Amino acid sequence: MSTPPTRCLVTHLESPVDNSLHPAGKVHGVHLGRPLVVRYDLEKARGLIDREEMASRTGGVWRWRELLPLPWDIQPVTLGEMPTPILDCPNLGREMGLDFLQIKDESTLPTGSFKSRGMTVAVSMAKWLGLKRLAAPTAGNAGGALAAYAARAGLEAWVFMPGDTPVVNQRECLLFGAKVFSVNGLIHECGKLVRENAEQMGWFDFSTLREPYRLEGKKTMGLELALQCGWKLPDVILYPTGGGTGLVGMWKAFQELQALGWLRGQALPRLYACQSDGCSPICVAFDRGERHAETFNPAHTKASGLRVPAAVGDFMILEAIRQSGGKALRGEETRLLSWMEKACSLEGISLCPESGVCLDVLAKLRAAGEVGPADRVLVWNTGAAQKYLECLPANLPTIDQHQPLGPQLQPFLNS
């Protein structure tokens, strides 16, 4: 292996397919058509940092500097990512028959979704490595985040989205100055378009898991969760799974924390990958006990982040949930909006439709007794409800401006 970059603990990258090693500090795409994974000198990390040191720092992503691939003397491309709150949900918990239900609310991150975690790291690496034109297929929020971080970095963002991508995602990309294309097809077809034209256009393929560094940013979800829980992880975690970067990243975080000795031999949480029954390729593969997933067709769901019929990291998602003792489960498409409304109105949390899928899965797990009333359950809210204009209730009652109180207020007067 060539010498790793100075002041950075990355030793190499590794292929989970043939275990081949690849040099640190370089531009990388896929190997044998599958993702590469960044490895660190965790022994050395143990000598440099400990749990108290990490707790004493600020920041949601860059506090984990020693466990990230950007050399320490390089300024990251950042929009001030802060740790996201873990919120108790007693009302929703009561509804589900759970004593300890929490939501980790990523809607507070830059551009309103957790995609910023991956992009701050990947765009920082891209800039450091001298890339100029970043291109990505997106089902929605990844495009907005790429556009914003590329703008911050002074790089070009080229975004390819299915025609039915939420209107806010389409317009935010334009607002942040990206070149945006609406494609007659789903995200995997947008991805194909990027790959086919990459060489001619000088695009670097920024698709989920087709470059190795977005995963490292998403990994901070697991690191941050552990820190906030006082290094005592929940029993059960539900995660809305599309391309799976967040789930795979979380699992990688737990492995690294174990290697650092920071989890003190505790059992790791059961990870539940949640998908809509309108697009559930990982669930199909899980049910059949297969290593890879087949393309799901046709794919329909309002949870646009989960409209991913084929994931390049499918085997990594399946391996993580199997190792954790969890499952891949379907939530019902017909119930996702009502769960979204429940979380918003009962808890004041701006819950995205993707996480509505998780709540439906959770209700089923409770009904089946697979999750008990005393289990500590955590659900990821991966984005803000406001980004899904098409999913928000639309009809407002109107009041006749010539009357101080419209007739429709009468029933409430003495209530």
Ligand SMILES: *Cc1c(COP(=O)(O)O)cnc(C)c1O
């Ligand atoms: C992208 C996205 C997902 C899916 O995330 P993966 O890590 O790719 O599985 C879930 N929810 C929202 C809001 C998203 O934007």
